[in-house]
Amino acid sequence: MNKPDNAIDISIIGAGVSGLSTGIRLLEAGHNVRIYAESISPNTVSDTAAAWWYPFLVEPLEKTNRWSAETFNELVRLREEEDVSCITMRMGKEFLEEECQVPGWSDSIPHFRILDDEEIASGYAFGWEIEAPVIEMQIYMPWLMGRFEELGGEINIVKINSISELPGEVLVNCCGLGGKELCNDHDLEPVRGQILYTTQDPGFGRFDQRPESLIYTIPRRDVTVLGGTAQRGDWDENIRDDDTEEILAKCESLWPELDRSKIVGMSVGLRPSRKEVRLEIERLPSGKKVIHNYGHGGAGVTLSWGCADEVARLLSSMMT
Ligand SMILES: Cc1cc2nc3c(=O)[nH]c(=O)nc-3n(C[C@H](O)[C@H](O)[C@H](O)COP(=O)(O)OP(=O)(O)OC[C@H]3O[C@@H](n4cnc5c(N)ncnc54)[C@H](O)[C@@H]3O)c2cc1C
Numbered sequence: 001m002n003k004p005d006n007a008i009d010i011s012i013i014g015a016g017v018s019g020l021s022t023g024i025r026l027l028e029a030g031h032n033v034r035i036y037a038e039s040i041s042p043n044t045v046s047d048t049a050a051a052w053w054y055p056f057l058v059e060p061l062e063k064t065n066r067w068s069a070e071t072f073n074e075l076v077r078l079r080e081e082e083d084v085s086c087i088t089m090r091m092g093k094e095f096l097e098e099e100c101q102v103p104g105w106s107d108s109i110p111h112f113r114i115l116d117d118e119e120i121a122s123g124y125a126f127g128w129e130i131e132a133p134v135i136e137m138q139i140y141m142p143w144l145m146g147r148f149e150e151l152g153g154e155i156n157i158v159k160i161n162s163i164s165e166l167p168g169e170v171l172v173n174c175c176g177l178g179g180k181e182l183c184n185d186h187d188l189e190p191v192r193g194q195i196l197y198t199t200q201d202p203g204f205g206r207f208d209q210r211p212e213s214l215i216y217t218i219p220r221r222d223v224t225v226l227g228g229t230a231q232r233g234d235w236d237e238n239i240r241d242d243d244t245e246e247i248l249a250k251c252e253s254l255w256p257e258l259d260r261s262k263i264v265g266m267s268v269g270l271r272p273s274r275k276e277v278r279l280e281i282e283r284l285p286s287g288k289k290v291i292h293n294y295g296h297g298g299a300g301v302t303l304s305w306g307c308a309d310e311v312a313r314l315l316s317s318m319m320t
Contacts, residue, residue: 024148
């Protein structure tokens with residue numbers, strides 16, 4: 001590929017969905033990009049994502065609504081134009097305890113409607129239906145890595161102890177929860193998520209995504225993902241039997257036909273949660289600039305392409 005005259009040498013920290021999507025965008029813009037990551041797929045948090053498009057546990061809304069909408073469009077484009085078949089479109093119903101304003105992103109997706117009274121699950125008062133992308137991350141993550149390398153990107157498996165040690169004219173930091181140590185970021189904390197997999201298909205997804213209750217059944221092509229938990233400050237990556245029981249009971253409340261004998265696996269991941277996603281430029285004492293892109297909480301997949309585009313925009317603004 002011919003590089004433009006203004007091609008920049010860029011180092012990215014992280015090979016989760018944020019680092020890989022950002023890397024792809026920057027390579028597409030003609031830059032030279034290397035990734036440095038302590039862990040790569042299948043050993044990142046991104047590999048654990050359920051992964052349903054839904055802006056969950058993430059702020060600030062005025063930005064995340066735009067980044068989610070941009071990601072929605074890109075996921076649909078990848079599916080339709082590039083045949084990325086691990087992205088499928090599924091219907092889901094969100095149930096709420098009381099009537100509320102519709103979310104700010106609702107008018108940016110093609111299918112959003114308020115549920116009729118008779119469609120609302122027992123114990124709830126309101127709800128909406130959306131059609132959204134759902135992604136099999138065990139296929140999507142290797143696809144992202146393949147696309148990144150095909151475009152000329154290079155991946156180095158190494159732990160970075162200090163951002164300033166990295167080579168490159170510009171650094172991009174997509175380190176997820178690693179920012180706690182790497183950036184001494186006290187605003188970042190894990191929100192533990194445990195999920196189960198079943199071969200049973202509920203037909204459409206059922207959701208109650210208040211963090212304190214958190215129920216979801218996400219139908220994918222391979223399995224349905226049952227969740228969940230959102231345990232703030234909890235670093236435990238082991239499966240816990242009490243959580244398994246609680247997830248099953250919660251899912252049965254929305255999906256009484258759930259057959260426990262069809263459970264085929266379980267997983268745990270730590271969401272990189274922050275009061276707000278950190279997507280900004282920082283100038284290091286050396287004068288070198290870092291664009292941070294981490295802290296995507298429970299919506300890193302949902303925000304991935306929108307945030308990658310935002311990094312590319314920030315980079316262009318730095319260069320003019
Ligand atoms: C159970 C569960 C279900 C989820 N479901 C969904 C969903 O349905 N939809 C959705 O949108 N999101 C979902 N999420 C959230 C999503 O998984 C995360 O927001 C997303 O994976 C974050 O991606 P990331 O690339 O920023 O971080 P990560 O995937 O954690 O990647 C971070 C990368 O940085 C590297 N790194 C960190 N520190 C260093 C260092 N010092 N040196 C070198 N490398 C370093 C790591 O090795 C890794 O490569 C879910 C999460 C969980 C746990």
